[in-house]
Amino acid sequence: xxxxxxxxxxxxxxxxxxxxxxxxxxxxxxxxxxxxxxxxxxxxxxxxxxxxxxxxxxxxxxxxxxxxxxxxxxxxxxxxxxxxxxxxxxxxxxxxxxxxxxxxxxxxxxxxxxxxxxxxxxxxxxxxxxxxxxxxxxxxxxxxxxxxxxxxxxxxxxxxxxxxxxxxxxxxxxxxxxxxxxxxxxxxxxxxxxxxxxxxxxxxxxxxxxxxxxxxxx
Amino acid sequence: xxxxxxxxxxxxxxxxxxxxxxxxxxxxxxxxxxxxxxxxxxxxxxxxxxxxxxxxxxxxxxxxxxxxxxxxxxxxxxxxxxxxxxxxxxxxxxxxxxxxxxxxxxxxxxxxxxxxxxxxxxxxxxxxxxxxxxxxxxxxxxxxxxxxxxxxxxxxxxxxxxxxxxxxxxxxxxxxxxxxxxxxxxxxxxxxxxxxxxxxxxxxxxxxxxxxxxxxxxxxxxxxxxxxxxxxxxxxxxxxxxxx
Numbered sequence: 001x002x003x004x005x006x007x008x009x010x011x012x013x014x015x016x017x018x019x020x021x022x023x024x025x026x027x028x029x030x031x032x033x034x035x036x037x038x039x040x041x042x043x044x045x046x047x048x049x050x051x052x053x054x055x056x057x058x059x060x061x062x063x064x065x066x067x068x069x070x071x072x073x074x075x076x077x078x079x080x081x082x083x084x085x086x087x088x089x090x091x092x093x094x095x096x097x098x099x100x101x102x103x104x105x106x107x108x109x110x111x112x113x114x115x116x117x118x119x120x121x122x123x124x125x126x127x128x129x130x131x132x133x134x135x136x137x138x139x140x141x142x143x144x145x146x147x148x149x150x151x152x153x154x155x156x157x158x159x160x161x162x163x164x165x166x167x168x169x170x171x172x173x174x175x176x177x178x179x180x181x182x183x184x185x186x187x188x189x190x191x192x193x194x195x196x197x198x199x200x201x202x203x204x205x206x207x208x209x210x211x212x213x214x215x216x217x218x
Numbered sequence: 219x220x221x222x223x224x225x226x227x228x229x230x231x232x233x234x235x236x237x238x239x240x241x242x243x244x245x246x247x248x249x250x251x252x253x254x255x256x257x258x259x260x261x262x263x264x265x266x267x268x269x270x271x272x273x274x275x276x277x278x279x280x281x282x283x284x285x286x287x288x289x290x291x292x293x294x295x296x297x298x299x300x301x302x303x304x305x306x307x308x309x310x311x312x313x314x315x316x317x318x319x320x321x322x323x324x325x326x327x328x329x330x331x332x333x334x335x336x337x338x339x340x341x342x343x344x345x346x347x348x349x350x351x352x353x354x355x356x357x358x359x360x361x362x363x364x365x366x367x368x369x370x371x372x373x374x375x376x377x378x379x380x381x382x383x384x385x386x387x388x389x390x391x392x393x394x395x396x397x398x399x400x401x402x403x404x405x406x407x408x409x410x411x412x413x414x415x416x417x418x419x420x421x422x423x424x425x426x427x428x429x430x431x432x433x434x435x436x437x438x439x440x441x442x443x444x445x446x447x448x449x450x451x452x453x454x455x456x457x458x459x460x461x462x
Contacts, residue, residue, distance in 0.1 A: 148362070148375050148378065148379055151366075151371070152365050152366065154365075155365070158358075158362065158365050161354075161357065161358045162358040162361075162379065164354075165351055165354040165358060165383075165390070166382070166383070168351060168386070168393065168394075169386065169389040169393040172390075172393040172397045173396070176396070189396075193393070204385075205382070208378055208382050211378055212378050215371055215375055216371070218371070
C-alpha cells in the first residue's frame with residue numbers, strides 16, 4: 001500500500017503536467033474573479049469564502065481523470081487489480097495520492113489567495129481548517145467518479161457532471177464555516193457536519209469505487 | 219400473478235403488462251383529467267392566493283413523483299445488483315427520464331406560481347435548491363446510461379451511481395436546509411391533517427395525485443416494454459450477424 005502511494009506520487013511528480021496544474025488553475029480562477037465582479041474590496045471580502053471553496057472544488061476536479069485513466073490505458077490497472085492488495089485499498093491509496101498532490105497544495109495556497117480577495121482576518125484559520133477537513137472528501141468522491149467513468153472514451157466531461165453534485169454537501173458546509181468564521185459566529189455544527197461527511201465518504205466510497213472498477217475491467 | 223419475482227422473467231413481464239398496461243393507462247388518463255378538471259374549474263379560488271392556488275394540482279403531484287421515481291430507481295437498482303434481474307434495471311432506466319421531466323414540471327410550475335405569490339421566479343430556498351440538485355442527479359444518471367455501450371456494464375455502473383447518489387442526495391437535502399432559511403411552505407398533504415389544506419382543495423388533489431401516480435406507472439411500464447423489445451431486437455441482430 002505504501003509502495004502504491006509512493007508510486008503514484010513519483011508518477012505525479014515526474015510525469016509532469018498533473019502536479020501543480022490544479023494549483024495554477026486555482027490561482028487563475030482567483031485572479032479572474034475580481035475582473036468579473038470589480039475590484040471593490042468589501043464585495044470581494046463578502047464572496048471570498050465561496051470563491052475560494054468553489055475554486056478548490058474545480059481545481060480538484062481538474063486532476064481527477066488522471067487518477068485511474070492513465071493506469072487503465074497502459075494496462076497497469078489490470079495488474080493492480082489482480083495484485084494481492086485489495087482493490088478498495090488501491091482506491092484509498094490513489095485518492096490519498098491525489099489529495100497529497102492536489103488537495104494539500106490547495107490548502108497551503110488558499111490563505112495567500114485569500115489575501116488577494118481581502119478575506120477577513122478571522123476567517124483564515126477556518127479556511128485552512130475546512131479545506132484540510134474537506135479536501136480529502138473531494139479526493140475520495142472524485143476517485144469514485146473517476147472509477148465509474150474509467151472505461152469511457154470521453155469520460156472527463158461526464159465525470160464532472162457526476163462528481164460536482166456529489167460535492168455539494170462538502171461545499172455548503174465548508175463555505176458556511178468560513179463565512180461564519182469571518183463574522184465571528186459559532187462554527188462547531190457545520191464543521192462537525194463536514195468532518196462527518198469526509199469520514200463517511202472515506203469509509204464507504206472506496207468500496208463503491210472498487211466495485212465500479214471491477215465492473216469496468218470485466 | 220404469484221409473486222413480483224415472476225416479472226424477472228421478461229416473457230412473463232411482457233405478457234402481464236400487455237394485459238395490464240391498457241387498463242392502467244386508461245385509469246391514469248381518466249383520473250388525471252378528472253383531477254385537473256376538478257381542480258381547475260370546480261374548486262373555489264383561495265381567499266388570498268386567488269386562482270393561482272390551482273397550479274397546486276400539478277405542482278404537488280409532480281414533485282412527489284419526482285422524489286418517488288428516484289426511490290423506485292434505487293430499489294430497482296438494488297434488485298438488479300443483488301438478483302441480476304434485467305427487467306428491474308430496465309425499469310430503473312425507464313423511470314429516470316420521467317423523474318427528470320417531473321422534476322422540471324415541479325420546478326417550472328413552482329416558478330410560475332412563485333412570480334405572482336413570492337414576487338420572484340426563483341429563490342435559493344432549501345426545497346427549490348434540493349429539487350435543482352435532484353435534477354442534476356437525474357441528468358448525471360441518464361448521461362452515464364448514454365455514455366456506456368455495453369448494456370450490462372451500463373446497468374451495473376448506473377446502479378452503483380444510483381446508490382451513492384441517493385446517499386448524497388439525502389445529504390444535500392439536509393445540507394441546504396442548513397444553508398438557507400426556507401420560503402417554501404411545509405408539507406400540505408401529510409396524513410395527520412393538522413395543518414393541511416381544506417377538504418374542498420384536498421379531494422381533487424387526491425384524485426390528481428392518483429392520476430399522476432398511475433401515469434407514472436403506465437409510462438414506466440411502457441418504457442420498460444420498449445427497453446425489453448430493444449434488447450430483444452439487439453439479440454436478434456447479433457444472432458443474424460453471427461449466422462450471416
